[in-house]
Amino acid sequence: xxxxxxxxxxxxxxxxxxxxxxxxxxxxxxxxxxxxxxxxxxxxxxxxxxxxxxxxxxxxxxxxxxxxxxxxxxxxxxxxxxxxxxxxxxxxxxxxxxxxxxxxxxxxxxxxxxxxxxxxxxxxxxxxxxxxxxxxxxxxxxxxxxxxxxxxxxxxxxxxxxxxxxxxxxxxxxxxxxxxxxxxxxxxxxxxxxxxxxxxxxxxxxxxxxxxxxxxxxxxxxxxxxxxxxxxxxxxxxxxxxxxxxxxxxxxxxxxxxxxxxxxxxxxxxxxxxxxxxxxxxxxxxxxxxxxxxxxxxxxxxxxxxxxxxxxxxxxxxxxxxxxxxxxxxxxxxxxxxxxxxxxxxxxxxxxxxxxxxxxxxxxxxxxxxxxxxx
Amino acid sequence: xxxxxxxxxxxxxxxxxxxxxxxxxxxxxxxxxxxxxxxxxxxxxxxxxxxxxxxxxxxxxxxxxxxxxxxxxxxxxxxxxxxxxxxxxxxxxxxxxxxxxxxxxxxxxxxxxxxxxxxxxxxxxxxxxxxxxxxxxxxxxxxxxxxxxxxxxxxxxxxxxxxxxxxxxxxxxxxxxxxxxxxxxxxxxxxxxxxxxxxxxxxxxxxxxxxxxxxxxxxxxxxxxxxxxxxxxxxxxxxxxxxxxxxxxxxxxxxxxxxxxxxxxxxxxxxxxxxxxxxxxxxxxxxxxxx
Numbered sequence: 001x002x003x004x005x006x007x008x009x010x011x012x013x014x015x016x017x018x019x020x021x022x023x024x025x026x027x028x029x030x031x032x033x034x035x036x037x038x039x040x041x042x043x044x045x046x047x048x049x050x051x052x053x054x055x056x057x058x059x060x061x062x063x064x065x066x067x068x069x070x071x072x073x074x075x076x077x078x079x080x081x082x083x084x085x086x087x088x089x090x091x092x093x094x095x096x097x098x099x100x101x102x103x104x105x106x107x108x109x110x111x112x113x114x115x116x117x118x119x120x121x122x123x124x125x126x127x128x129x130x131x132x133x134x135x136x137x138x139x140x141x142x143x144x145x146x147x148x149x150x151x152x153x154x155x156x157x158x159x160x161x162x163x164x165x166x167x168x169x170x171x172x173x174x175x176x177x178x179x180x181x182x183x184x185x186x187x188x189x190x191x192x193x194x195x196x197x198x199x200x201x202x203x204x205x206x207x208x209x210x211x212x213x214x215x216x217x218x219x220x221x222x223x224x225x226x227x228x229x230x231x232x233x234x235x236x237x238x239x240x241x242x243x244x245x246x247x248x249x250x251x252x253x254x255x256x257x258x259x260x261x262x263x264x265x266x267x268x269x270x271x272x273x274x275x276x277x278x279x280x281x282x283x284x285x286x287x288x289x290x291x292x293x294x295x296x297x298x299x300x301x302x303x304x305x306x307x308x309x310x311x312x313x314x315x316x317x318x319x320x321x322x323x324x325x326x327x328x329x330x331x332x333x334x335x336x337x338x339x340x341x342x343x344x345x346x347x348x349x350x351x352x353x354x355x356x357x358x359x360x361x362x363x364x365x366x367x368x369x370x371x372x373x374x375x
Numbered sequence: 376x377x378x379x380x381x382x383x384x385x386x387x388x389x390x391x392x393x394x395x396x397x398x399x400x401x402x403x404x405x406x407x408x409x410x411x412x413x414x415x416x417x418x419x420x421x422x423x424x425x426x427x428x429x430x431x432x433x434x435x436x437x438x439x440x441x442x443x444x445x446x447x448x449x450x451x452x453x454x455x456x457x458x459x460x461x462x463x464x465x466x467x468x469x470x471x472x473x474x475x476x477x478x479x480x481x482x483x484x485x486x487x488x489x490x491x492x493x494x495x496x497x498x499x500x501x502x503x504x505x506x507x508x509x510x511x512x513x514x515x516x517x518x519x520x521x522x523x524x525x526x527x528x529x530x531x532x533x534x535x536x537x538x539x540x541x542x543x544x545x546x547x548x549x550x551x552x553x554x555x556x557x558x559x560x561x562x563x564x565x566x567x568x569x570x571x572x573x574x575x576x577x578x579x580x581x582x583x584x585x586x587x588x589x590x591x592x593x594x595x596x597x598x599x600x601x602x603x604x605x606x607x608x609x610x611x612x613x614x615x616x617x618x619x620x621x622x623x624x625x626x627x628x629x630x631x632x633x634x635x636x637x638x639x640x641x642x643x644x645x646x647x648x649x650x651x652x653x654x655x656x657x658x659x660x661x662x663x664x665x666x
Contacts (some may be wrong), residue, residue, distance in 0.1 A: 088571075116572055
């Protein structure tokens with residue numbers, strides 16, 4: 001039995017929960033969002049990823065209702081949300097600063113939205129207890145926000161925004177204030193809660209690792225535009241542009257000219273006197289068109305002798321070795337002065353490492369290892 | 376040793392300028408009126424034993440027998456409470472507007488609130504006489520605009536006293552409220568709206584409770600001096616304006632009855648101690664919360 005893969009974005013009959021239709025937002029002369037079109041589906045964990053100032057927070061604030069688009073339409077479940085004020089939207093937000101009410105206890109913070117919705121007392125108590133249990137805060141219900149730790153505050157903020165069972169939950173850099181260990185644990189907790197509640201989550205983050213870990217799909221943004229929307233694997237393995245390839249993870253870029261060799265294989269001449277490289281690509285290139293080969297460091301192997309029967313081999317000299325514990329990254333200077341990174345798992349003890357500084361080595365990779373990009 | 380000297384300075388200061396005068400006033404309040412210089416007996420010149428024997432609580436008993444005094448205390452309380460409430464109503468919107476104003480405007484707005492302190496308090500109260508009198512600016516303006524046909528009598532009434540107190544003590548109310556609102560995180564209001572509050576509900580449920588400490592501090596800072604206020608009621612108020620500060624002045628300078636005047640002052644101080652202690656506790660609680 002095969003489990004159905006969750007991929008509503010591939011199903012043309014599926015109706016998206018949120019639709020951005022050529023949305024533009026300007027603040028004076030500054031264009032924060034530039035003619036953006038985007039669909040987000042029900043039960044997705046959708047990440048908006050980008051450097052600060054790329055418009056991801058503006059996008060989220062438009063969903064919450066704190067900003068309205070200069071032009072274009074935002075639909076939630078098929079309905080234009082422009083005329084609906086924030087307090088009437090079935091959308092809740094978890095703020096970056098958590099924005100917990102300092103004068104109210106943890107319990108009252110979580111109950112705040114329910115009280116506004118005039119929920120009967122018995123139902124309210126059950127719901128708050130449920131939320132406290134979900135976020136493991138039962139013991140802290142009577143405390144004030146300043147009497148609990150950062151991680152607990154983060155969970156109160158989450159419980160408060162989930163209490164009203166919104167159609168859509170917005171998370172603005174939810175883990176930014178936590179330290180690395182706690183952040184990792186919380187990421188999995190978030191995924192767990194998202195799965196349990198079945199709520200659609202939209203998370204804003206500048207941390208690519210976080211986006212890759214939690215999200216079902218990631219939108220990489222730059223200067224108010226969406227550069228690519230895809231699953232984390234797809235974004236990493238098949239970035240659509242140099243910007244995305246460079247933004248997500250580490251990457252080696254080799255510039256050259258492409259020449260078609262048939263079967264979707266291209267020959268890339270990249271440096272005089274060096275054998276051309278080969279790569280397969282679904283993208284078409286005209287002969288002589290300039291192209292960029294993007295290679296992840298972990299897909300590049302390192303050898304002391306020139307390897308036989310390998311698609312691509314490039315000579316070089318080790319400049320630097322970054323020891324990361326489980327991995328080592330070799331910085332290898334190749335002809336033309338470019339430095340390439342090759343990542344190798346440290347299966348042996350460091351004292352028995354085969355390569356050291358100033359060694360002449362060969363780098364190799366297969367035709368399918370890299371992605372050939374035109375921009 | 377050094378630390379002791381450092382702490383001693385303010386204590387000596389308080390002792391010399393508060394406790395010693397208070398003991399003197401208290402002593403006079405236990406004395407009897409006399410046609411002499413100073414105008415009371417006994418004094419320490421009579422010898423310590425006779426001096427002690429001559430002291431009694433007669434003046435305090437007298438204060439209860441004449442209803443002028445408790446009426447004056449009550450009327451002062453009423454004027455102080457009401458004018459504190461009025462000041463709060465005027466100050467809160469101003470402080471709120473200041474806290475919401477663009478960052479670059481705030482120092483200027485703050486300056487404008489403090490600016491009146493650059494002129495003498497007395498001159499400012501006299502200026503109000505010019506504004507509120509029968510032929511004053513206010514009446515002239517209202518007559519000119521056709522809103523009224525006969526000039527209003529405002530000066531020398533309680534209304535003028537309220538106006539004077541609200542005007543004078545407004546900055547003391549604005550500044551603590553502004554300080555509280557300025558610290559308020561804007562995302563709290565957004566969070567409240569996000570969770571289903573209307574603008575007004577967000578204001579009532581979040582802004583007001585979070586500026587509570589500023590409101591309490593401001594109210595005490597207005598109420599305490601307003602209760603013993605003397606200059607404003609005597610310059611702007613009329614003959615029917617009964618305030619304990621005025622009674623005190625009249626006892627001292629018109630009747631030259633220092634012992635009764637001192638007794639009035641001692642009682643006033645006792646009344647004031649209650650709000651002062653409450654104010655201190657509020658400040659302390661606030662400091663503890665911020666830890």
